[in-house]
Each structure stands twice: as C-alpha cells, then as structure tokens.
Amino acid sequence: MAILTDLKARNIKPDSIALPHGGVTGLALHPSNKKGSGKWVLRFVSPDTGKRRNAGLGSYPEISIAEAAKTAMQMREKIEKGIDPLEEKIRSKAKLATPTFKAAAEALHTELLPGWKNEKHGQQWINTLTEYAFPLIGNLPLDKILPRHIADTLRPIWLEKAETASRLKQRLHAVMAWGWAHEYCQSNPVTVVNHLLPQQPGKSVRTKHHPAMPWKDIPAFIASHLNGAERYDVTRPMLEFLILTAARSGEVRGMKWSEVDWNNAIWTVPAERMKAKLIHRVPLSLRAIEILKKQQEIHEDLVFPSPRDQVELSDMAMTSFLRRVKAHSDTPGRVATAHGFRSSFRDWCSESGHSRDLAERSLAHQVENKVEAAYHRTDLLEQRRPLMQAWTDFLGRSESSSLI
Incomplete structure (x- = not known):
C-alpha cells in the first residue's frame, strides 16, 4: 500500500472515508468537518484484553504525516512487547496525580x-x-x-x-x-x-487500670460528698446512681426515661449504648428508684440532663466533680475515676462472698470462654436483684421507698 502523501491528505473531505497511512498498520487519517483537516487514529488489539482499541494521535495538519507515523511506530513497538499504550498512559497520569x-x-x-x-x-x-x-x-x-x-x-x-x-x-x-x-x-x-x-x-x-476508690471507703464518701448539698447539683445524684448500679459513665449520662420500667424496677440499656452492643438489664434497688423519682419533671427525655443546656452531660462531668472533692483512690497520687467504681463493686463482690457469675453479669462483662458463653442464655436478672440491693445496703443507702 502506497504511503499517504500531503497532497492527498490536504484534499480529504468531511464525507471522505478514512485514509490509511500505508506504512504503519492500523494508522489512518479520519476526516473532520473541514476540508483538508482530520484526526490521526491508531487501531490496535490490546495485548491486555484482546479487544480492539482506538488511540487518538492528534489532528492534521497540526500533526504531520511523519510525526503521526513516528508516534504510531513507537506505540506498535510497545504493543509487540505486550504493553497496551493507552493503559500505560492512564497509569502514567495516575502516577503524576499520586495524592499526598x-x-x-x-x-x-x-x-x-x-x-x-x-x-x-x-x-x-x-x-x-x-x-x-x-x-x-x-x-x-x-x-x-x-x-x-x-x-x-x-x-x-x-x-x-x-x-x-x-x-x-x-x-x-x-x-x-x-x-x-x-x-x-x-x-x-x-x-x-x-x-x-x-x-x-x-x-x-x-495497661493502666482506672484508679478506683477502695470499696470499704465508699459509704463514707457518699455520706460526705453526695448528700446534704445546699443546692441541687445533677452530678451528685448521677454519680450515686452510677455507683449503685455499677454502670459505665456513658450509660448513665445518656440514660432516658423510656429505658425505665417502673413497675418491675428495671433499667434496660439498649444495645447501641452498650460497649458490647448487647442489651443490658439492670435491677434497680430501692435507693436507685428513689433517685430516679427525684429526677422526674426535670427533662422529658434525659434522666440526668445538663442544667444549663438540657442535653447529655459530657464525660468530664463526673471526672471534674471527683477531682474537685479530691476523691482518693487505690493508686497513689491519682484521683478515683467514675469507671473505677465498677472495680470497687467487683472487689466488694469477691471479698463479700458473692457469686462471680452474678458479679460479672451485673457489670455486663462478656463471657470470654466461647463454650461457656454458648450455654449462658439468661442474664439472671432476678438472681442479681438481691445482689444489687445488698450493695445498696452496704453503701448505707437502704432508705425505704415504694415502687411506682
């Protein structure tokens, strides 16, 4: 096949058929909408996919016949080596655009x-x-x-x-x-x-454990710092409720009235608010119910809302209070934390001879042994109720109350 000449290329018309280059397989000049101009296209079979592809090499006469042929020959050499020139170009651009x-x-x-x-x-x-x-x-x-x-x-x-x-x-x-x-x-x-x-x-x-107050010191702490305040402070009843229920700070701070079953004295924490993402039921002692009754009418949704904005308190609320009253812990030089009261409760259970199983379930701890966990189908709610009341009695918070 004769090599395409400039004379023939300059006379290409919009309705003409594509003019093959003649010297490079697959290279042709395709007409555009103006006489004497066109677009260089190299047709080839991709060595990657086996599919036919079209590679644009620019416009004529801006790209001369010789320039188009040179570029097309270089691409043909890559194709023979198993390289798809279009994919290579894409990867090259992507490399230039590598993000920081x-x-x-x-x-x-x-x-x-x-x-x-x-x-x-x-x-x-x-x-x-x-x-x-x-x-x-x-x-x-x-x-x-x-x-x-x-x-x-x-x-x-x-x-x-x-x-x-x-x-x-x-x-x-x-x-x-x-x-x-x-x-x-x-x-x-x-x-x-x-x-x-x-x-x-x-x-x-x-691993650093949360500083915890020794369980024997908690009754005196409650009597000294959580009762008898001259003015109402939501942190005090909230912290006492946390101690009574051995719950986590976030569970108590986000507690809602819809979670309270007054008739059966049960607080049901929904799965989305639990660390293990499982529903946890807490049997409420008489004192815990009494605290809840005093919190009624303060907010229609939250049990312990912030006084100013009426929203859920931050995780610093109880921490700041404990620092302010200098609540001592079993860790020298460190103030007791809200989470540490869970450890205090667990120590009390062990040293008072209470069931390990009931103590762990009260803390909503998951059974690590998979075989043992498979046979645990109940949360032992009613068996835990006397335990939580005994904890309340130890804390000196056994005032009589009647359930709603």
Missing part, C-alpha cells in the same frame, strides 16, 4: 466515617493522624513514603505512649493500604516498620 499522605488520609476518613457508629471514634481517628503524622509525612506523596518515614513518625511516642503509638500505626497502615489498593504505591511500608523500632513493653505491663 494527608489527602489520602482525609479521603479514607471520609469513606470510613459512615460505617462508624461512634462519632467520637471518627474524630479521634483523624485527630491522631493530624497531631502525629501530618507534620512529618502529610505532604509526601504515597509512593515516596518509605519505612524510615513511618518509623520517624512513630518513634517520638513509641515507648512513652505505647497505646497511642499502636493506634497511630494501625491508622498509618490503613492509609497506606488504601494507597496500595488504588495503585498509588507498590507496597505498604508500615508492614516492616517494627524492624526499625525498639521492642515495646508488653500490653500487660503498660
């Missing part, structure tokens, strides 16, 4: 956020990266991040804040795995970073 670590982290955070039920966790996830990772590697493209960069990010907190470092490492791994999945990087540098850092202390060594 910060951009990738924000994109992943946006994708993951709808799946997190806890908004606080979602905020903590990105805050950890913002504080520790972005200042060092935030502006680095994903494909430029090496294991040493990850190690440098983790090293300042690796030993001193081991738990935080562990969470940070998990989030770094998630971002880099996202980049690998999108072909922005060829590997995940987080997988080998441990070889560049010293060994952390074991989890059992670094």
